Amino acid sequence: MRIIGIIAATLTTIAFFPQVIQVIKSKDTKSISLTMYILFVTGVLLWVLYGFYLNDLPIIIANSIVAVASTIILCYKIREIRSNLKKS
Amino acid sequence: MRIIGIIAATLTTIAFFPQVIQVIKSKDTKSISLTMYILFVTGVLLWVLYGFYLNDLPIIIANSIVAVASTIILCYKIREIRSNLKKS
Secondary structure (H helix, E strand, C coil), X not given: CHHHHHHHHHHHHHCHHHHHHHHHHHCCCCXXXXXXXXXXXXXXXXXXXXXXXXXXXXXXXHHHHHHHHHXXXXXXHHHHHHHHHHHC | CHHHHHXXXXXHHHCHHHHHHHHHHHCCCCCCCHHHHHHHHHHHHHHHHHHHHHCCHHHHXXXXXXXXXXXXXXXXXXXXXXXXXXXX
């Protein structure tokens, strides 16, 4: 049954890759929620911190990967908002 | 330090709510990755299963909430793809 946990963690970690690729390629983040990614990046960074506290390498590694991916998405979102502000 | 874990889990769980609200209101999912949500929903459902195996209520509850939220987003994404297929 431990394999279920490993597959679950792998899927929820790599899930953000296709979103990162799509955002980088299209530079379109219109339907992506800014609030979601602010909350999510903050939460995932706290998970990394908690992982260090627990000294749990899987928590540290998985959340660090997700932190990088979701931060990239957040940056593209902020960039789009800024560029829209300049236009208007 | 346990509070850090609780805040982390709360943030990564509620993060999906603003995205669900935005998708329902706008019905726009263009910049949301289909692959991300297929992988993510599958992963989160496996997390729920793993939570039952561990008999860990926080894992079950947090992931069930995220599962519902991300499934709603996935459904709207699939609906948009279908409606675009009909148009073309």
